[in-house]
Amino acid sequence: MLSLVNLDKHFGALHVTDNVSLDLHPGECHALIGPNGAGKTTLIQQISGTLQPDSGQILFNGTDITALPPHRRAQAGLGRTFQITSILPEFTVLENVALAVQATQGSSFRFLRSVTGEWRINKRAYDCLALFNLADRANRPASALSHGEKRLLELAIAIAGEPKALLLDEPMAGMGKEESATLTDTLLTLKRDYPILLVEHDMDAVFALADRVSVLVYGQIVASGTPDEVRANPQARAAYLGEEAC
Amino acid sequence: MRGANLAALVIFVLLAATPWLAEFWGGSYLTSLVMKAMILGIAALSLDLLIGHAGMVSFGHAAFVGIGAYTTGIMITEGAPNLAHILPMTIAIAAAFALITGAISLRTSGVYFIMITLAFGQMVFFTMSSLSDYGGDDGLTLWERADAFGTGLFDSDTGLFYTILATLITVTLLLRRLIGSRFGRVLRAAKQNPTRVESMGYSVFAYRLTAYVIAGIIAALAGVLFANQAEFVSPATAAWQRSGDLIIMVVLGGMGLRHGALFGALAIVLLEEGLSTLTHDWRLIFGPMLVLMVLYTKGGIAGLLEKRGET
Ligand SMILES: Nc1ncnc2c1ncn2[C@@H]1O[C@H](COP(=O)(O)OP(=O)(O)O)[C@@H](O)[C@H]1O
Ligand SMILES: [Mg+2]
Numbered sequence: 171m172l173s174l175v176n177l178d179k180h181f182g183a184l185h186v187t188d189n190v191s192l193d194l195h196p197g198e199c200h201a202l203i204g205p206n207g208a209g210k211t212t213l214i215q216q217i218s219g220t221l222q223p224d225s226g227q228i229l230f231n232g233t234d235i236t237a238l239p240p241h242r243r244a245q246a247g248l249g250r251t252f253q254i255t256s257i258l259p260e261f262t263v264l265e266n267v268a269l270a271v272q273a274t275q276g277s278s279f280r281f282l283r284s285v286t287g288e289w290r291i292n293k294r295a296y297d298c299l300a301l302f303n304l305a306d307r308a309n310r311p312a313s314a315l316s317h318g319e320k321r322l323l324e325l326a327i328a329i330a331g332e333p334k335a336l337l338l339d340e341p342m343a344g345m346g347k348e349e350s351a352t353l354t355d356t357l358l359t360l361k362r363d364y365p366i367l368l369v370e371h372d373m374d375a376v377f378a379l380a381d382r383v384s385v386l387v388y389g390q391i392v393a394s395g396t397p398d399e400v401r402a403n404p405q406a407r408a409a410y411l412g413e414e415a416c
Numbered sequence: 417m418r419g420a421n422l423a424a425l426v427i428f429v430l431l432a433a434t435p436w437l438a439e440f441w442g443g444s445y446l447t448s449l450v451m452k453a454m455i456l457g458i459a460a461l462s463l464d465l466l467i468g469h470a471g472m473v474s475f476g477h478a479a480f481v482g483i484g485a486y487t488t489g490i491m492i493t494e495g496a497p498n499l500a501h502i503l504p505m506t507i508a509i510a511a512a513f514a515l516i517t518g519a520i521s522l523r524t525s526g527v528y529f530i531m532i533t534l535a536f537g538q539m540v541f542f543t544m545s546s547l548s549d550y551g552g553d554d555g556l557t558l559w560e561r562a563d564a565f566g567t568g569l570f571d572s573d574t575g576l577f578y579t580i581l582a583t584l585i586t587v588t589l590l591l592r593r594l595i596g597s598r599f600g601r602v603l604r605a606a607k608q609n610p611t612r613v614e615s616m617g618y619s620v621f622a623y624r625l626t627a628y629v630i631a632g633i634i635a636a637l638a639g640v641l642f643a644n645q646a647e648f649v650s651p652a653t654a655a656w657q658r659s660g661d662l663i664i665m666v667v668l669g670g671m672g673l674r675h676g677a678l679f680g681a682l683a684i685v686l687l688e689e690g691l692s693t694l695t696h697d698w699r700l701i702f703g704p705m706l707v708l709m710v711l712y713t714k715g716g717i718a719g720l721l722e723k724r725g726e727t
Contacts, residue, residue: 218615244617256612258605269605273617278598279626282590285598331616 171196171365172248172335177216177226179389186212187223188389194335199357199366201380201397203373209389210369211253214339217367218250219243231334244273249333251324253340253369259313263304266312266323268295270330298330302356318349325356335365342372354378377401419721424588424675427682431581435574444573451577451645453685454584455638460665460677461587462634467663468672469595470627471607475530476517476537477662480632482654483510484639486544489556489649498563499640506636513540514632518625537659544651555650562644570644580641587634588678594630603627668709670716679717 172194179187186209194200202210215221217228219240228236235243244250258266271294272278272285285291299305302322307315315323321341328336341357342350354375360366361379370376376383377397384394385406393399393406400406431450438446459481466472487506491497517536524532550556561570569575594600606613606620613620643649652658661684669680687705691698713720 220611220614239619240611240614241617241619244615250615252612252615256609256615258608258612260608261605265601269601269613270616272598272601278602278618278623280598281600282593282597284593284596285601286596288598327612327616 171231172217172367173227173229174213174217175227175229177213177223177228179212179216179221179223181212186389187216190226190386190389190391192384192391192394194365194367196365198381199361199368199379201368201370201376201383202386203370203376203383204386208386210386211339213386214250214253214337214367214369217243217337218248244331244333247332247334248337249328249331249335249364250337251321251328251339251341253343255317255320255324257312257320257323257327259311261312262309263299263312263315263323264292264295264308267298267326267330268292270327271295271298274330274332295330298326301329302326318345321345322353325360329360329364333364335367336360337367339369340371341368342370342375350375418674420674420676420679420718423721424678427675427678428581428585431584432578435577447573447577448645449685449689451573451580452642453682454580455642455645456662456665456685457678457681458580458584458587458638458641459635460662460669460681461584461591462631462638463662464666464669464671464677465591465594465627465631465634467666468676469600469607470603470624472522472624472628473530473663474521474533474628474631475656475659475663476533476535476540477631477635478656478658479537479540479654480510480514480635481639481642481658482540482544482649482651483513484636484641485643485649485653486547486550486556486639487636488562488640488643489558490547490550492558492560492562492643493550493556497560499565502562502640503637506640507633510632510636511629514629515625518628518632522621522624522628534656534659537654537656541651541654541656544654551650553651555648555652558643558647558649561647562640576641576644580645583637583641584678588675591634592674599623599626664706668706668716670718673715673718673722676716676718679721683717 174190174192177187177190190213204210212221216223219238227234230246230248235246268291271291275291296305296308299308302325304319304322304326307319312323325341342353345353350372357379368379380397382395383397383400385392385400393403431454434450435447438444459477463474463477466474484506487509488502491502491505521529521532521536545553564570569579602613602618602623606623610620639653642653665680665684666677668683669678670676687702691701
């Protein structure tokens, strides 16, 4: 449903995306792993539209979205989370999610009616928060959440937009072992409803969640296959998994 | 009741009583001073929509006041003094100017946005200075006020006064609703984190441009009132110094805080007036006072009042 076709991007002399082709199929979780600086975040940004590739195509549900701005891609159904936590710090937790819900509930060029009274939006926002056990935090300012809770809020925001596919950039970043394990369970349930392109360093999470794994090194995909195949692939081990072993 | 709301209520009551108070003290001087303050309050409120709620620091907002004032002045001079014609014309010109200059300015952000809005504002200023048929640099004296839909409302100072007050109250209420609406929420969110808001599916550009147009129209309406109150329009109305004054009012009053811009406008006009009767060099006192107030009253006047209201 999501296809990257021969994507290429340079930052000056740095070839950060080197002829990358990659697919995300309906119902699957495709993990993208690789060392720091491999170009994973840059790739996510090209898919979500915050960066433009030099060449290549991005197809989503059969249409070419390469030229669309980020908000149009989001409208088309691409939900994302950010590696560096990106929330609305001055809003309450509920309002963060409600804004994402609002985008799915008709035009927001409505100027006079109070939005806090729109129960339909609030109800759906609460439901999304409940998925991540954040409902009791609903009326806190988002800035007052713990780091782990903010990571969950990111996910709640993404889900609230009713995406057709999710791009998750290191959702476990900065989380403790226990929090990661809980989040892995949550993602396992989400996986049933949303195809996920997952960038993650936590190998336990990757092998628990992924149906397929691609390994990115210096902008190139050096290995791709089922988790077992990738685990057995010497190039992938050398490039990435080896780091974990030592 | 929250401090700022209470203060605003007191202020609105005092404003409403001004024409009556003026009979005992201050006379028509007081009423015209207060009218000026209210008009600036309307313009400052509209600027606060941009600065306080959308994070767009426009340094050319006085241009819109100038557009409203000149549209009024020129139409009265040309024999089309009815508000039924002046208002739609003002709104159309202000909206068109805001759409075009906003669409260009919003390609930038931060300091560049400030600079480019300043440049567009100056463009208006110089255009007005070059209207030699309408007074050029010297400005244009109006020999009559606009015709308020045939009611004669503007024939008396009192009628004009209450029209201005009613506009001020309407704009206050309207903007408050706007801030709390779907549209306002998107705008406030984009001020905090535009990338996040884009990734939720909103075109931040479109929302900001709409806000820019709305604020421009309101400021232009303040300009219409200003022309009628002063019975005189000049390029100075649109000068960058006036844009700077409006920013100071917004900051001093409390950016994005309820009634902040109104408090700021009243405070500046009254301070200016009070200090200038004390000494000729009032700016020497005024400048440092402003700096101190901005430094030590985080959240401006409205911020102070809110804190008091809570305790
Ligand atoms: N905007 C940018 N300009 C220049 N270089 C960048 C930019 N963003 C990222 N890079 C560089 O591109 C490389 C890949 O970065 P990134 O995609 O963040 O890697 P990863 O997410 O795989 O750790 C890094 O070397 C980084 O320094
Ligand atoms: Mg990264």
